[in-house]
Each structure stands twice: as C-alpha cells, then as structure tokens.
Amino acid sequence: MGRRAHMDAKANWRSRAAGRSRRFTTGIEMLERRAVLSGISPAVLPPPPIDGSEVVAPPTPVVAGLRVLLPSVVPNGVPTVASVVAIDAAGRPAFGWSGSVKLTSSDAAATLPATATLVNGRAMVPVTFRTAGPQTVSVTDAVVPTLVGTVSTTVAQPRVAAKISLVMPARTRAGVPTTVLAMAVDAAGRPVPTFSGTATVGSSDAAAGLPLVPVIFKDGRASFAVSFATAGRQSVTVTSLGDAGVTGTAATAVTAAQTLASFLILMPPRSAAGVAVNATILAVDSGKRPIPDYSGAATLTSSDPAATLPQTVTFSGGRAVARVAFATVGSQTLTVRGGAAGDVAAVASTLVVTMPVATRFAVMIPRGTAIGRPVAVTIVAVDAQGRPVPTYTGTATLASSDPAARVPATVTFVNGRALARVTFATLGQQTLTVSADAISGTATINVGEVAIWPVIDGGPIVLK
Numbered sequence: 001m002g003r004r005a006h007m008d009a010k011a012n013w014r015s016r017a018a019g020r021s022r023r024f025t026t027g028i029e030m031l032e033r034r035a036v037l038s039g040i041s042p043a044v045l046p047p048p049p050i051d052g053s054e055v056v057a058p059p060t061p062v063v064a065g066l067r068v069l070l071p072s073v074v075p076n077g078v079p080t081v082a083s084v085v086a087i088d089a090a091g092r093p094a095f096g097w098s099g100s101v102k103l104t105s106s107d108a109a110a111t112l113p114a115t116a117t118l119v120n121g122r123a124m125v126p127v128t129f130r131t132a133g134p135q136t137v138s139v140t141d142a143v144v145p146t147l148v149g150t151v152s153t154t155v156a157q158p159r160v161a162a163k164i165s166l167v168m169p170a171r172t173r174a175g176v177p178t179t180v181l182a183m184a185v186d187a188a189g190r191p192v193p194t195f196s197g198t199a200t201v202g203s204s205d206a207a208a209g210l211p212l213v214p215v216i217f218k219d220g221r222a223s224f225a226v227s228f229a230t231a232g233r234q235s236v237t238v239t240s241l242g243d244a245g246v247t248g249t250a251a252t253a254v255t256a257a258q259t260l261a262s263f264l265i266l267m268p269p270r271s272a273a274g275v276a277v278n279a280t281i282l283a284v285d286s287g288k289r290p291i292p293d294y295s296g297a298a299t300l301t302s303s304d305p306a307a308t309l310p311q312t313v314t315f316s317g318g319r320a321v322a323r324v325a326f327a328t329v330g331s332q333t334l335t336v337r338g339g340a341a342g343d344v345a346a347v348a349s350t351l352v353v354t355m356p357v358a359t360r361f362a363v364m365i366p367r368g369t370a371i372g373r374p375v376a377v378t379i380v381a382v383d384a385q386g387r388p389v390p391t392y393t394g395t396a397t398l399a400s401s402d403p404a405a406r407v408p409a410t411v412t413f414v415n416g417r418a419l420a421r422v423t424f425a426t427l428g429q430q431t432l433t434v435s436a437d438a439i440s441g442t443a444t445i446n447v448g449e450v451a452i453w454p455v456i457d458g459g460p461i462v463l464k
Contacts, residue, residue: 063147065147068082076132084149086122100142106136112137138150161195161220166183166236166249167182172255176227177209177225195217199238203235208230222238260338267350272354272391276308277324277326281298281321283318295318298313307328309334329352333348356389358381358382358389370448371424372424378419395410395413396413398411
C-alpha cells in the first residue's frame with residue numbers, strides 16, 4: 001500500500017504540473033493577443049521547465065516593412081504628429097525591433113526631421129506641411145533600403161489673417177498700465193498661428209502711453225501695455241505693417257486717475273507714555289479709497305511737545321509707517337501733512353496713560369514636583385493692580401529655602417518676563433524667592449519622592 005500510494009501521489013503531482021503549464025501557456029497567448037490589439041509589447045518570462053532544461057529567449061522579431069500613420073486631412077503650417085511603426089510579414093507591429101529610418105515628403109516646403117529612431121518598433125515624428133493639396137510622407141530604413149513605408153494625406157488651405165482681434169479689460173483707470181492681447185484671426189474668427197510680422201499701435205487717447213516701437217507677432221499673437229491718460233470711452237487700434245487691411249480695434253471705459261484728498265492714520269486708541277507705537281498712514285482719495293500708486297512724502301507733528309517721532313515719512317505703494325512714542329499723559333494728536341502744495345492734512349488722536357510701574361514679581365511654578373526633577377519657572381513683573389509691566393527690564397536674583405536646590409543665580413527680564421529652570425533636592429514644602437532692588441516675589445512648591453501626572457486642580461499629585 002505504501003508503494004501504491006507513492007505512485008498515485010507522483011501521478012497527481014505530474015497532472016497538476018501539466019495543468020499549471022497549460023494555464024500559463026493560455027495566459028501568455030491572451031497577453032500576446034491583447035498586446036497586438038493595444039500596441040503594448042508583453043514582457044512575460046515563462047517559468048523554468050519542470051525537467052530543468054535551459055530556457056531559450058524569444059527570437060528578435062523579423063521586420064517586413066514600415067507603416068506611417070497620418071490623419072486624412074492635416075492643417076497647413078501647424079505641426080502634425082506622424083506615427084512610424086515597424087511591422088512583420090503579417091502586418092502586425094514588431095514591438096521588439098529598434099532601428100533608424102530616413103524621412104522625406106512630397107512637400108518641398110515641409111518641415112520634418114531627416115531621421116528618426118524607432119524604440120520598441122515605434123516613433124512619433126513631428127511634421128509641418130506648408131503646401132496645400134495631396135502630400136505624402138515616406139520613411140526608409142537606414143540599413144535595409146527595401147524596408148519602406150508611405151502615407152498620403154491632404155493638406156488644407158492655409159488660414160489667411162483677415163483681422164486682428166484685441167482683448168483688454170472692459171474698465172481701466174487712467175495712469176495705470178493695461179495689458180492688451182492681440183491675435184490674428186481669419187474671416188471666420190479662427191486663430192491664424194502662422195501669422196507673423198509687426199504692427200503699429202494707436203489710440204483715441206492722444207495722451208495715452210503706447211509702445212514706442214511696433215509690436216512683434218509670434219505664432220499669431222502679440223501683447224503690449226497701454227496707459228490711458230484721459231477719462232471716458234477710449235480705444236486701441238493695431239494695424240499690421242505687412243498685410244494691408246489686417247487691423248483691429250477694441251475699446252474700454254477709462255476712469256479718472258485717483259488724486260490725493262486726505263490721509264488715513266491708523267494707531268492704537270490708547271498708548272502708554274514712553275512706549276513707542278506704530279502709526280500706519282494711508283494715502284486716500286475723496287472717496288476714502290486707498291491710492292496704491294501714491295509715492296509722495298509727508299511731514300509729522302504732534303500736540304505732545306515731548307513726543308518722539310520722525311519729521312517726515314515717504315510713501316511706498318500708497319502706505320507709510322511711523323514709529324511714535326508719546327511722553328505726556330492725556331489725549332494727544334498726530335498730524336500728517338502732505339500733497340504737492342502741502343495742503344493735504346489728517347489728524348488722529350490717542351489717549352496716553354501713565355506707564356505702569358513694577359511693584360512686585362509674580363512667580364509661576366507648579367504646586368508640586370518630584371525630587372530631582374527640573375521645573376520651569378516663569379517670572380512676570382506686575383504693577384500694584386497685578387497687571388503685567390511689559391516695559392520692565394533688568395536682572396533679578398533667585399534664592400530657595402532648599403539649600404541643595406539647583407537654582408540659577410540671576411535671570412534677565414525681556415518685555416517684563418523672565419524664565420528659569422529649578423531642580424529641588426529636599427523633600428517637603430520649599431520656597432523660591434526672586435528679588436531685584438525693592439521688588440520681590442515668592443512662590444511655594446511641594447517636593448515629594450514621586451509626582452503623578454497629569455496635572456489636577458492646577459498642579460500634580462505628589463506622593464511623599
């Protein structure tokens with residue numbers, strides 16, 4: 001029974017192997033058929049034979065000819081792509097073949113490359129025909145002259161520019177450059193990409209800023225800038241210098257240029273004495289609209305004789321910024337005066353309050369920590385009402401009730417704030433004191449053996 005079972009198992013294995021081989025062969029045949037239909041070369045390697053013999057690579061396909069593909073009708077003067085394909089004796093694409101071919105055309109004025117290289121049996125070649133009527137493109141293998149291919153097509157009549165179409169905004173402002181796009185079109189309004197040459201630019205606005213030299217068309221297009229100077233309905237006319245009668249006109253509504261009528265001053269309604277603030281100044285017209293191209297200058301004065309401010313500011317893009325520090329408590333004003341005659345002025349006010357004075361330090365520290373664990377300490381200078389004093393600067397000394405604590409000797413305040421890292425080394429309740437001249441502050445922390453996080457009720461739970 002053991003020998004019979006062994007023979008049956010061996011027979012079953014051979015049957016399954018044969019089935020797998022048939023399925024694999026069928027799969028390859030399906031891929032090959034799909035490749036012929038889709039133009040994609042299959043890259044399937046068969047598994048090694050069961051008997052262990054050597055796998056022989058498939059032979060290089062035999063090319064019997066070349067096929068050239070073009071649309072039946074192609075445009076005149078516009079690049080068209082011709083497809084060159086190597087084929088076998090049955091007319092099927094030879095995807096594994098590579099080589100070079102020479103190209104010629106019956107259109108002596110056509111533009112096409114002299115040679116092309118086929119990769120995986122195919123090449124895409126740009127061709128530009130310039131002679132109307134029936135034309136051909138022929139390809140010849142560079143090594144085997146008998147491998148040739150030809151395709152015929154009809155080249156359409158070239159489009160002739162009948163006019164120039166202009167595109168520009170429906171509304172523009174005097175003094176602001178406006179971009180105009182010019183495009184040559186035929187009688188049916190279709191673009192003429194073969195149109196080239198130069199054209200002059202004119203306008204109904206005698207004071208308009210126009211191109212100083214004729215504009216140049218490329219691929220049937222040209223663009224340029226015009227700056228109108230007169231309000232109202234104004235037009236632009238483009239006339240070709242080489243093609244008589246090829247011209248175009250477009251109109252736009254030109255609004256009057258913005259003129260300086262006032263200034264808009266933006267600064268805080270409340271400021272501290274001695275603390276500099278930014279005053280942003282905008283040039284505006286009579287409608288309180290910003291003038292983005294204003295670039296004049298203005299002088300600054302204040303009702304506060306002790307204020308620190310620049311004497312003049314210069315506008316860029318219709319905007320200027322001044323740094324002003326008032327020194328006198330009470331309502332104070334900032335006056336800006338400018339314009340060509342210095343007759344344009346604007347005033348803004350602010351309430352100047354007494355600069356806060358630091359009376360103590362607020363020391364912010366966790367309620368508890370573990371022994372040997374560094375904690376972050378934030379120190380803020382505050383006034384008598386507990387409000388931060390951002391102008392406070394200088395240094396302060398630190399001390400702790402824990403003689404073994406690692407505490408920085410001093411901290412430096414920036415904008416009324418200082419930071420420190422402290423590591424306590426003694427169990428129990430400890431204090432941290434910050435002092436500078438007559439100002440001080442103290443905070444208390446519980447130091448335990450272990451601290452459990454996260455924070456609950458403003459501080460960690462400490463286990464002693």
